Amino acid sequence: MDNALVLMEGIEKSFPGVQALSQGYLELRPGEVHALLGENGAGKSTLVKILTGIYQKDAGRIVYKGQEVEIPNPRTAQDLGISIVHQELNLMPHLTIAQNIFIGREPRKGLRFVLDEQEINAKTQQLFDMMHLKLAPRTKVADLTVAKQQMVEIAKALSFNSQVLIMDEPTAALTDTEIQDLFRIIRQLRAKGVGIVHISHRLEELRQIADRATIMRDGRYINTVQIQDVTIPQIISMMVGRTIYEATPEAPETADQNVVLEVRNLSRGRVLKDISFQLRRGEILGVAGLVGAGRTEMARAVFGADPIDSGETYVAGKKVSIKSPSDAVQHGIGYLSEDRKRYGAALGLDVEANIALSAFNKFLKYLGWVDRPKTRSTAQHFVEALAIKTPSVRQKVKNLSGGNQQKVIIGKWLTADTDVLIFDEPTRGIDVGAKSEIYKLLNDLAQQGKAIIMISSELPEILRMSHRVIVMCEGRITGELPITAATQEKIMHYATQREAYI
Amino acid sequence: MAVSVPQRRLQVRADAMQTVLAFAALIVLFVVFSLASPNFLQFSNIVGILLATAVNGVLALGVTFVIITGGIDLSIGTVMTFAAVMTGLVITNWQLPVALGVLAGLGAGAFAGLINGLIIAKLKIPPFIATLGMLNVARGLALVLSDLKPVYFTDTPIFNTIAMGSLLGAIIPGFNIPNAVLILFGAAMVASVILNKTILGRYTFALGSNEEAARLSGVNVDRWKIAVYTLTGLFSGLAGVLIASRLNSAQPALGQGYELDAIAAAVIGGTSLSGGEGSILGTIIGAFIISTLTNGLRILSVPQEWQTVVTGAIVIIAVYLDIVRRRK
Numbered sequence: 001m002d003n004a005l006v007l008m009e010g011i012e013k014s015f016p017g018v019q020a021l022s023q024g025y026l027e028l029r030p031g032e033v034h035a036l037l038g039e040n041g042a043g044k045s046t047l048v049k050i051l052t053g054i055y056q057k058d059a060g061r062i063v064y065k066g067q068e069v070e071i072p073n074p075r076t077a078q079d080l081g082i083s084i085v086h087q088e089l090n091l092m093p094h095l096t097i098a099q100n101i102f103i104g105r106e107p108r109k110g111l112r113f114v115l116d117e118q119e120i121n122a123k124t125q126q127l128f129d130m131m132h133l134k135l136a137p138r139t140k141v142a143d144l145t146v147a148k149q150q151m152v153e154i155a156k157a158l159s160f161n162s163q164v165l166i167m168d169e170p171t172a173a174l175t176d177t178e179i180q181d182l183f184r185i186i187r188q189l190r191a192k193g194v195g196i197v198h199i200s201h202r203l204e205e206l207r208q209i210a211d212r213a214t215i216m217r218d219g220r221y222i223n224t225v226q227i228q229d230v231t232i233p234q235i236i237s238m239m240v241g242r243t244i245y246e247a248t249p250e251a252p253e254t255a256d257q258n259v260v261l262e263v264r265n266l267s268r269g270r271v272l273k274d275i276s277f278q279l280r281r282g283e284i285l286g287v288a289g290l291v292g293a294g295r296t297e298m299a300r301a302v303f304g305a306d307p308i309d310s311g312e313t314y315v316a317g318k319k320v321s322i323k324s325p326s327d328a329v330q331h332g333i334g335y336l337s338e339d340r341k342r343y344g345a346a347l348g349l350d351v352e353a354n355i356a357l358s359a360f361n362k363f364l365k366y367l368g369w370v371d372r373p374k375t376r377s378t379a380q381h382f383v384e385a386l387a388i389k390t391p392s393v394r395q396k397v398k399n400l401s402g403g404n405q406q407k408v409i410i411g412k413w414l415t416a417d418t419d420v421l422i423f424d425e426p427t428r429g430i431d432v433g434a435k436s437e438i439y440k441l442l443n444d445l446a447q448q449g450k451a452i453i454m455i456s457s458e459l460p461e462i463l464r465m466s467h468r469v470i471v472m473c474e475g476r477i478t479g480e481l482p483i484t485a486a487t488q489e490k491i492m493h494y495a496t497q498r499e500a501y502i
Numbered sequence: 503m504a505v506s507v508p509q510r511r512l513q514v515r516a517d518a519m520q521t522v523l524a525f526a527a528l529i530v531l532f533v534v535f536s537l538a539s540p541n542f543l544q545f546s547n548i549v550g551i552l553l554a555t556a557v558n559g560v561l562a563l564g565v566t567f568v569i570i571t572g573g574i575d576l577s578i579g580t581v582m583t584f585a586a587v588m589t590g591l592v593i594t595n596w597q598l599p600v601a602l603g604v605l606a607g608l609g610a611g612a613f614a615g616l617i618n619g620l621i622i623a624k625l626k627i628p629p630f631i632a633t634l635g636m637l638n639v640a641r642g643l644a645l646v647l648s649d650l651k652p653v654y655f656t657d658t659p660i661f662n663t664i665a666m667g668s669l670l671g672a673i674i675p676g677f678n679i680p681n682a683v684l685i686l687f688g689a690a691m692v693a694s695v696i697l698n699k700t701i702l703g704r705y706t707f708a709l710g711s712n713e714e715a716a717r718l719s720g721v722n723v724d725r726w727k728i729a730v731y732t733l734t735g736l737f738s739g740l741a742g743v744l745i746a747s748r749l750n751s752a753q754p755a756l757g758q759g760y761e762l763d764a765i766a767a768a769v770i771g772g773t774s775l776s777g778g779e780g781s782i783l784g785t786i787i788g789a790f791i792i793s794t795l796t797n798g799l800r801i802l803s804v805p806q807e808w809q810t811v812v813t814g815a816i817v818i819i820a821v822y823l824d825i826v827r828r829r830k
Contacts, residue, residue: 054718075720090718092711094778095704103708104720106701113700 005195011060025221028195038216052084053077083157084166093142098124101156166197240488260451266311286466287455294475303335334418338425347398352379359416382411403434422453520772521784535798556682559789561764564737571709572777573629577636579760584640585611585742590653590752608739615735619728648754665747694782710777770820
């Protein structure tokens with residue numbers, strides 16, 4: 001590849017317990033827009049974070065303009081002319097636009113210590129003129145909309161005179177007009193010979209903007225294609241066509257006709273739009289969608305953890321008002337967060353305290369005295385029933401493995417004895433063996449009559465566990481499929497179905 | 503764009519709001535106290551207020567920087583004492599020149615700040631804990647080095663004039679404002695330039711606003727954090743020299759509680775404890791509010807204990823107003 005601007009090959013990267021990348025490969029040419037595609041967790045972000053010095057590769061090599069380079073930190077990447085616009089905004093809200101763009105390389109005047117504020121404002125203005133952006137350099141970033149902040153990030157990346165510009169889902173927060181502005185800028189850059197890596201889940205954007213695409217799956221390189229040579233269904237099948245979980249058992253049919261939970265027209269700002277669904281006794285309802293589709297937000301809204309703008313909730317046919325998690329628990333709804341460490345378990349406390357936590361008033365004697373023998377026996381019961389591997393109920397939860405932590409949290413909610421359980425990414429960060437135990441547990445719970453909502457980013461998990469699947473995209477439910485009709489391709493189709501095609 | 507311009511003006515106004523409110527509060531205090539007591543507005547009393555603000559004001563200037571980074575420094579009070587004792591040792595016990603003693607005080611403060619910074623940035627110990635430790639270390643060192651006894655500057659009368667002489671009085675007869683007040687305003691101007699015009703000030707705000715973003719932008723976050731804590735230490739050192747000069751002695755048992763008044767001054771002046779916001783003008787106004795309040799209540803013969811209660815309540819109200827403002 002003589003004309004490659006960047007060549008990454010044989011890139012390996014592992015994090016504790018996870019092989020994030022193996023044999024990662026990317027070839028970027030000057031003057032092209034190169035889409036990097038893959039499901040959640042396919043390794044796209046890891047790959048570009050290695051290219052921009054945020055992560056260090058374990059093995060492999062990076063060739064930049066024909067020379068092998070090491071990129072130990074973000075500064076080196078910037079100096080080489082490799083810039084990134086991150087998925088999450090990385091701006092300092094209290095500083096002005098210009099101050100943000102030139103952070104870390106402020107021009108100084110006179111003494112090396114004194115800033116030249118005029119110069120950064122002037123340079124920023126030039127940059128905006130070039131981009132045809134109408135923004136004032138002295139505006140504080142906190143006062144900008146998310147889309148404008150995104151533009152500031154892009155302007156910042158451009159200000160390095162980058163040869164390589166990486167955009168990690170730049171359009172996720174933008175409206176269609178803003179996306180057109182962005183694409184106009186991308187085309188200008190392409191014409192100047194800049195190599196652009198574009199990560200996006202919006203497949204329909206590809207035809208508009210991308211020249212080639214590299215597809216990744218499960219941390220591996222799958223293929224690089226010319227966009228005009230392939231169809232979107234072909235790309236989707238390359239993205240999802242994995243074999244590991246094939247021939248998985250069908251979920252047993254446990255759902256009956258009693259509607260336990262019904263949500264009608266739930267809306268919250270730009271995050272949730274008109275969400276309605278029903279959940280039956282003994283049913284596992286899978287909620288699929290890409291990162292940022294609003295699944296966790298939906299769960300949190302149903303659980304009362306976030307305020308809603310409008311919408312009604314019915315529990316067993318009766319309208320209820322859920323304004324806080326404690327309301328939700330009282331109405332029999334439990335939520336197991338995707339982020340166990342932050343919201344799920346009290347890691348510093350022992351198994352016993354965690355299991356008793358959400359239902360402490362079941363263990364209270366007079367004057368708030370805790371009935372310790374009762375908490376102990378309850379905890380012991382669940383340790384056995386859920387096969388939690390722990391030396392004793394006095395073990396601190398942080399010393400347990402991910403799978404066992406998850407079981408403790410399940411035990412906690414079983415103690416609270418709620419009819420509805422919302423599992424948000426129940427097997428995230430849990431190894432394969434423990435996963436199947438969690439699956440069995442979910443099946444058992446459904447069989448005992450619990451109604452379960454399972455949010456998952458892993459399509460095989462959705463297909464294996466659910467009786468029915470709803471698919472979300474950009475805060476809306478874009479599709480509902482009975483399990484018999486659900487396939488990875490169909491789910492991906494709904495998951496990328498944006499409101500207004502561009 | 504048509505929308506975002508007026509939006510921006512509103513925001514700027516909201517940012518300055520706490521400073522404006524604090525200034526209004528200071529005016530109100532002046533009016534109330536001068537109505538309540540004819541003694542309040544007398545020249546000698548105003549000088550008293552100014553002088554009382556000097557030490558706390560200098561400490562507050564320093565701590566403003568670390569608070570803007572989203573950190574805290576609880577050790578400023580005892581580091582001040584440690585610096586005062588060092589100055590005393592150099593000048594009185596070792597009989598070295600006064601200038602060297604002053605440098606020793608400033609150096610001792612900066613050194614303690616440097617250690618704070620290293621502990622926080624390199625060992626990743628939370629600022630609250632690291633500086634709580636330093637609070638005790640500095641207090642202990644001050645006691646050990648002074649052998650539990652005050653160090654007096656009776657042999658070097660020039661040292662006392664650093665804070666208590668009056669350059670202004672020499673120029674304008676009768677206008678005997680002590681040098682300590684000039685030093686406070688000088689220090690405030692330096693602090694203001696550092697915070698608003700220099701690279702250190704820029705990164706002070708950047709760290710408090712979004713440390714991770716600064717790191718990803720290639721800013722050497724650790725180094726600048728250390729620099730900020732060192733600067734705070736330097737201000738504590740200056741406060742140490744000032745208080746030693748003013749009392750004409752280094753009192754090793756003094757210093758605890760000063761940190762809370764200084765932090766209160768910064769917070770009343772609109773420096774946000776969650777970082778990213780703050781101003782030198784606000785801090786100076788905050789420091790004057792505290793000393794005016796103390797002075798006025800004393801003139802009204804309110805017992806010392808009740809003065810403390812009032813200052814405490816004021817801090818809570820100031821922080822609450824700040825939270826309410828932020829929520830909007």
